[in-house]
Amino acid sequence: MQRYTEGQYTNWQKISLPKNFSLERTLTCGQTFRITEKGGTFIYVRGQSVIALRTEKDGLLFSVYGENISKEKLKEILGINDDIERINRELIKRVPQFAKVIDDTLGIRIMRQEPFETAISFIFSVQSAIPLIRRRLDALAKIAGKEIETPFGTFNLFPASSALKSLSKEEIKSLKLGFREKWFEEFTEKYDEKKMNVIAKLPFEEKEKALLKIKGVGIKVAHCIMLFSMNELSAFPVDVWIKRGMEKLFGIKGTTQKITKEGRNLFGPFAGYAQEYIYFYMRR
DNA sequence: TGACAGGAAAATA
DNA sequence: TATTTTCCTGTC
Numbered sequence: 001m002q003r004y005t006e007g008q009y010t011n012w013q014k015i016s017l018p019k020n021f022s023l024e025r026t027l028t029c030g031q032t033f034r035i036t037e038k039g040g041t042f043i044y045v046r047g048q049s050v051i052a053l054r055t056e057k058d059g060l061l062f063s064v065y066g067e068n069i070s071k072e073k074l075k076e077i078l079g080i081n082d083d084i085e086r087i088n089r090e091l092i093k094r095v096p097q098f099a100k101v102i103d104d105t106l107g108i109r110i111m112r113q114e115p116f117e118t119a120i121s122f123i124f125s126v127q128s129a130i131p132l133i134r135r136r137l138d139a140l141a142k143i144a145g146k147e148i149e150t151p152f153g154t155f156n157l158f159p160a161s162s163a164l165k166s167l168s169k170e171e172i173k174s175l176k177l178g179f180r181e182k183w184f185e186e187f188t189e190k191y192d193e194k195k196m197n198v199i200a201k202l203p204f205e206e207k208e209k210a211l212l213k214i215k216g217v218g219i220k221v222a223h224c225i226m227l228f229s230m231n232e233l234s235a236f237p238v239d240v241w242i243k244r245g246m247e248k249l250f251g252i253k254g255t256t257q258k259i260t261k262e263g264r265n266l267f268g269p270f271a272g273y274a275q276e277y278i279y280f281y282m283r284r
Numbered sequence: 285t286g287a288c289a290g291g292a293a294a295a296t297a
Numbered sequence: 298t299a300t301t302t303t304c305c306t307g308t309c
Contacts, residue, residue: 127290132307178305183292218292240290255299256291 004065004150015060015071020084022107023055029280031111031228033121033134034141038152045141045155046077047114052152065150066157079109087233087270091277094268098277101249104284105277111228115196117158118229123183123216125224136175140164143171164188183216200230207232219256227272236263236271245278 027035027042034045041054048067051074053060062074075081092099124136137158144159144167165188177184199210207230211222223237238246238259246252252262267274 125290126292127305129290129307132290176306179292179303180305216292220291 004148012061012063013071015062015075015080017055017059018080018084020088020106021060021078021080021109023053023060023078025105025108025280026078026111027053029108029276030130031224031276032113033130033137034158035134036153041152043150043152043155045157047117048146048157050148050150050152050155050157052150066146066148076112079111082109082233084109087273090270091267091274095266095274097249098274101277101281105280108273108276108280110233110272110276112231113229115200115225115229116161116191116193119187119196119214119217119221119225120184122221122224123180123187124177126180126183126216126218126221136177139175143167143174161188161191161193164191180216186215204232204234219260223260227275233272234264234269236260236267236275238263238275239279241279241282242275245282248282249278 023042024037027044032044032046036043041052044051044053049069050065051062051069052065053062055061069077088102091102120140121133121137125133128136138156141156141158144163145156147154147156167188172181172185175181175184199207202210204226207226208219208222211217211225212219217225220237220239223235226232227235227237236242238256242263243253243256243259246259246263250266252259252266254262263275264271
């Protein structure tokens with residue numbers, strides 16, 4: 001086990017705080033799951049790192065345990081490099097009445113995560129609420145991920161694909177995935193990082209088609225994977241909250257497929273941001 | 285304790 | 298091709 005103790009390794013680094021950035025909203029709006037908060041400090045377990053984050057008056061402080069993450073990489077992960085003013089202007093230009101939704105949800109950024117962890121997270125998410133998804137991911141990490149001790153507690157990192165390929169039936173059963181179990185098994189058996197990286201670089205339509213071939217990945221999960229881990233800001237994942245929001249705000253209703261298409265047409269290249277705003281707006 | 289929440293896949297029309 | 302049914306765990 002890798003151990004870190006307070007003082008010795010707690011090495012806070014600082015990023016100047018961007019305008020219109022909310023650490024809390026970004027981390028807790030359902031795009032990522034392994035987050036805990038203690039006294040204003042957020043602990044975000046991601047890939048092979050544990051990242052502690054807190055905002056102060058003039059900056060964002062962070063310290064990393066496990067695999068190192070540079071300042072630049074962290075800014076990318078948190079969507080800080082996105083030109084949010086321009087994105088919001090573009091959304092309002094297309095849909096003027098959306099300004100009030102943006103006002104209420106300001107500060108959310110689209111995070112940039114890894115396809116492997118994101119795909120498993122959203123296969124786990126099918127017909128499930130956020131706390132349940134999180135418990136499943138923690139259970140999986142506990143079984144197959146490396147343990148790491150930090151000043152903030154002990155965590156298990158996300159398992160490597162090789163570790164998931166060698167899980168026993170009993171271990172898989174213990175995750176209580178229900179009908180998602182066979183999808184998870186097939187995904188880990190077939191997973192090939194190189195192939196996933198190729199998919200990540202395909203044009204939007206081909207990318208969507210390739211993801212939909214994965215068992216357990218339908219249109220909503222495919223759009224989550226594209227938006228949160230493949231840099232497709234026009235992806236528009238439609239779940240029950242987005243269905244409710246699209247009907248309430250715009251009178252648009254119908255199948256997931258129809259709302260996905262209409263949402264993308266309505267909001268354009270940054271539809272993914274609009275989607276996160278609607279999600280947060282409807283759940284708050 | 286039965287109703288309800290939550291997407292994908294398979295079955296059916 | 299479009300709609301309906303089934304799948305499972307957990308909460309209230």
